[in-house]
Amino acid sequence: MDTPEVKHSRWPSPIWLVPLVSLLVAGWLLYDQLLQRDVQIEITFENGSGIKPGVDLRYRGVPVGSVDEIVLSDDLKHVTVHANLNRDAEKLAREKSRFWIVEPELGIAGARNLDTLVSGKYIAVEPGDGEPEKTFEGLETPPEQQPNLGLKVTLVADHLGSLKKGRHIYYRDLQVGTIGDSELSQDGRFVEIQVIIEPKYAKLVRSNTRFWNSSGLTVDIGLFKGAEVQASSLENLLRGGISFATPPEPGPLAQAGERFDLYKQPEEDWLEWAPIMKWQ
Amino acid sequence: MKPNAPAAQQRTLAWSLLVAATVWLVPANLLPIMAVTEAGRGKPTTIADGIWQLFEAGMPGIAIIVFVASLLVPLFKVLVLAVIYWRAARENNPLLSTRAYRLVYWIGRWSMLDVFVVALLAAVVEFGSLARVEPGPGVLAFALAVVLTMLSAHAFSPQQLWLQDTDGADHGYT
Numbered sequence: 251m252d253t254p255e256v257k258h259s260r261w262p263s264p265i266w267l268v269p270l271v272s273l274l275v276a277g278w279l280l281y282d283q284l285l286q287r288d289v290q291i292e293i294t295f296e297n298g299s300g301i302k303p304g305v306d307l308r309y310r311g312v313p314v315g316s317v318d319e320i321v322l323s324d325d326l327k328h329v330t331v332h333a334n335l336n337r338d339a340e341k342l343a344r345e346k347s348r349f350w351i352v353e354p355e356l357g358i359a360g361a362r363n364l365d366t367l368v369s370g371k372y373i374a375v376e377p378g379d380g381e382p383e384k385t386f387e388g389l390e391t392p393p394e395q396q397p398n399l400g401l402k403v404t405l406v407a408d409h410l411g412s413l414k415k416g417r418h419i420y421y422r423d424l425q426v427g428t429i430g431d432s433e434l435s436q437d438g439r440f441v442e443i444q445v446i447i448e449p450k451y452a453k454l455v456r457s458n459t460r461f462w463n464s465s466g467l468t469v470d471i472g473l474f475k476g477a478e479v480q481a482s483s484l485e486n487l488l489r490g491g492i493s494f495a496t497p498p499e500p501g502p503l504a505q506a507g508e509r510f511d512l513y514k515q516p517e518e519d520w521l522e523w524a525p526i527m528k529w530q
Numbered sequence: 531m532k533p534n535a536p537a538a539q540q541r542t543l544a545w546s547l548l549v550a551a552t553v554w555l556v557p558a559n560l561l562p563i564m565a566v567t568e569a570g571r572g573k574p575t576t577i578a579d580g581i582w583q584l585f586e587a588g589m590p591g592i593a594i595i596v597f598v599a600s601l602l603v604p605l606f607k608v609l610v611l612a613v614i615y616w617r618a619a620r621e622n623n624p625l626l627s628t629r630a631y632r633l634v635y636w637i638g639r640w641s642m643l644d645v646f647v648v649a650l651l652a653a654v655v656e657f658g659s660l661a662r663v664e665p666g667p668g669v670l671a672f673a674l675a676v677v678l679t680m681l682s683a684h685a686f687s688p689q690q691l692w693l694q695d696t697d698g699a700d701h702g703y704t
Contacts, residue, residue: 268547268550272549272550276554279561283557283667
């Protein structure tokens with residue numbers, strides 16, 4: 251009886267292609283999904299301002315991620331926002347990257363971020379320049395209202411008036427700084443107002459500089475001269491602000507943290523002071 | 531001469547399918563099987579995440595069922611089949627092996643529980659941006675693992691457990 255000839259192939263059975271292909275495809279799938287997943291970051295805020303999961307992270311007005319969940323810190327003093335950044339926006343998460351919550355601002359002098367009224371709040375991001383980083387401290391106010399560099403001085407006033415945080419400081423009606431936090435002095439007799447002068451204008455502030463509240467308008471009605479109305483810029487009139495001038499013989503540069511009195515209004519000659527100061 | 535050559539081929543087929551199934555079990559357990567989006571808030575969940583969430587939500591009973599059906603059983607099936615195939619080429623305890631084989635074959639029909647749940651949820655929960663369930667890549671891997679395990683079990687016929695196996699040389703048995 252003939253027996254069939256048995257051939258031994260040196261190659262393994264082609265059926266082994268099934269596990270091989272499986273291995274390749276599964277490996278690629280794992281690599282794609284796990285190693286290139288969205289970047290998870292954590293941002294700590296003092297106040298969540300009504301941020302909800304699903305809220306966008308935006309850079310230059312374009313969504314680059316979203317908020318996953320929000321948890322309170324153990325000591326109840328902060329909220330930690332867990333967010334994921336899209337893969338292509340990974341480079342935004344670096345040391346010194348700044349995150350802040352964008353809310354609508356409505357005021358007499360203008361409205362900002364009105365789109366957030368309809369679309370809801372969002373978290374804006376400004377990339378830093380350091381190493382990649384995963385945890386961040388969020389800013390409480392937008393960075394333009396919070397120059398982290400710059401000359402910080404304290405003004406002492408009787409009343410706060412309309413000098414709220416974020417209002418501006420003017421030198422010759424040019425904006426050179428912003429008003430920061432205010433608080434009551436230790437003995438309760440004054441209000442202390444933090445003022446931040448932009449670094450490039452810091453040299454304009456000298457130890458003998460005079461600050462005055464330039465919000466509001468001065469109306470002077472006389473019998474013969476009629477009515478005289480004095481106000482600085484219209485925006486200043488509506489929003490409130492502080493102006494300063496330095497005498498013709500400028501003193502030494504002001505130190506950080508130096509205290510100045512805040513006058514209710516300028517004396518007449520202050521407005522004419524025009525010392526030559528190289529500010530750059 | 532190889533009187534049992536078809537049996538050996540059968541085993542090769544069964545083995546290769548089983549290896550492929552094992553490979554797919556890895557992404558099935560590591561990748562999210564579905565993403566539940568609720569009022570814009572969504573998170574992809576893996577099988578283990580899902581079990582943990584059920585447990586935390588105070589449903590330990592269901593959590594255990596899902597744990598057994600989705601995690602334990604697929605692994606158990608692959609392991610048992612591997613042992614059966616391995617023993618088939620060597621000394622035999624045909625009765626035990628056949629019983630184990632029948633058990634695995636019987637479990638097969640219940641293994642698609644996860645896939646079924648995800649498919650059902652994805653089809654039923656569809657309220658636009660309010661709530662949505664999207665299947666994840668893990669469920670595909672899971673389905674492939676289950677199907678390949680079943681095919682592997684199917685490719686193997688338990689009859690050969692009862693035959694005098696003489697092709698042991700092929701498997702390093704002398």
